[in-house]
Amino acid sequence: MSTLFDWFANLRKTEPAIQKRQEREIADGLWSKCQACGLVAYTKDLKANQLVCPECGYHALVDSEERIAQLIDPQTWEEIATEIQPTDPLEFRDRKAYRDRLKDYQTKTGLTDAVITGTGLLDGLPVALGVMDFRFMGGSMGSVVGEKLCRLIEHATSEKIPVIIICASGGARMQEGMLSLMQMAKISGALNHHQANGLLYIPVLTHPTTGGVTASFAMLGDIILAEPKATIGFAGRRVIEQTLREKLPEGFQTSEYLLKHGFVDEIVPRTQLKKTLAQLISLHQPFHPLMSPLKIDKNSN
Numbered sequence: 699m700s701t702l703f704d705w706f707a708n709l710r711k712t713e714p715a716i717q718k719r720q721e722r723e724i725a726d727g728l729w730s731k732c733q734a735c736g737l738v739a740y741t742k743d744l745k746a747n748q749l750v751c752p753e754c755g756y757h758a759l760v761d762s763e764e765r766i767a768q769l770i771d772p773q774t775w776e777e778i779a780t781e782i783q784p785t786d787p788l789e790f791r792d793r794k795a796y797r798d799r800l801k802d803y804q805t806k807t808g809l810t811d812a813v814i815t816g817t818g819l820l821d822g823l824p825v826a827l828g829v830m831d832f833r834f835m836g837g838s839m840g841s842v843v844g845e846k847l848c849r850l851i852e853h854a855t856s857e858k859i860p861v862i863i864i865c866a867s868g869g870a871r872m873q874e875g876m877l878s879l880m881q882m883a884k885i886s887g888a889l890n891h892h893q894a895n896g897l898l899y900i901p902v903l904t905h906p907t908t909g910g911v912t913a914s915f916a917m918l919g920d921i922i923l924a925e926p927k928a929t930i931g932f933a934g935r936r937v938i939e940q941t942l943r944e945k946l947p948e949g950f951q952t953s954e955y956l957l958k959h960g961f962v963d964e965i966v967p968r969t970q971l972k973k974t975l976a977q978l979i980s981l982h983q984p985f986h987p988l989m990s991p992l993k994i995d996k997n998s999n
Contacts, residue, residue: 732756748968757905757925757968761807762814762831765864769827769972770818777816778853779846784811787841790873799835799873807833811842812867815850817859821976826854828863832906836868839911843871844881847915851888851899860898860979861889865916869909882914889918898982900975903930903953903962917961921978923971924953924962 734756749758790796812834870878901919905928931951956962
């Protein structure tokens with residue numbers, strides 16, 4: 699009897715230790731909870747499914763490094779325009795100096811600014827890829843974002859390869875004022891030259907894609923793709939309703955609504971994105987020297 703009592707006593711002593719270990723494992727990121735359905739999944743398994751909830755299909759936010767790993771073949775990624783650094787031309791200050799805010803985000807994210815650009819192979823096909831990162835000041839578009847994307851597009855034009863931009867942004871960066879707004883025209887001009895040369899541009903709209911990014915390069919693609927249930931728009935609901943003085947339908951700024959009304963060409967789940975992009979690129983440029991030509995049956999009608 700005493701042995702049984704001792705066993706229960708020892709079990710009671712170990713319960714806090716077990717609880718602390720479980721809390722530590724959750725805190726260390728071993729488990730992730732879906733923001734939509736509440737499913738608790740093993741983080742490693744969730745990453746293997748490209749951060750898409752296996753229960754409800756919710757697409758969690760993806761950082762730029764993870765996105766590149768999802769799309770670009772291993773050991774083929776070459777980053778470009780790494781030397782470009784943000785400055786504070788307006789000496790802007792709100793609750794904190796813009797210069798200090800930049801340093802904080804650079805330390806927190808390990809990025810120089812809100813986009814990473816480079817080239818690599820996507821399922822064996824050469825592409826120029828720009829990936830916006832919402833962690834860095836909400837993916838806002840400042841001078842560095844504009845310059846890096848322009849250089850990416852110009853490089854792709856000279857190399858005659860397609861451009862893909864993964865969009866995730868709150869819009870233009872207010873701390874740079876007019877200099878930020880100028881990036882809309884600059885990137886659009888580079889894309890116009892790229893497309894005039896018969897080259898492909900595909901933007902992928904992820905959650906969220908808003909503001910000046912939506913009003914410029916996000917909507918200028920030859921083929922516009924979007925992730926499921928992404929928020930896509932220019933201004934917020936309240937601003938639009940106050941301007942138009944009418945009630946807007948529910949979900950009017952979702953990728954599904956935009957697909958229905960012709961602003962998006964296709965909604966592609968993240969797990970199918972690489973395959974879909976490879977198919978589109980192969981169909982558009984079947985005779986690129988680095989791409990396998992499509993086999994045509996001459997006997998077919």
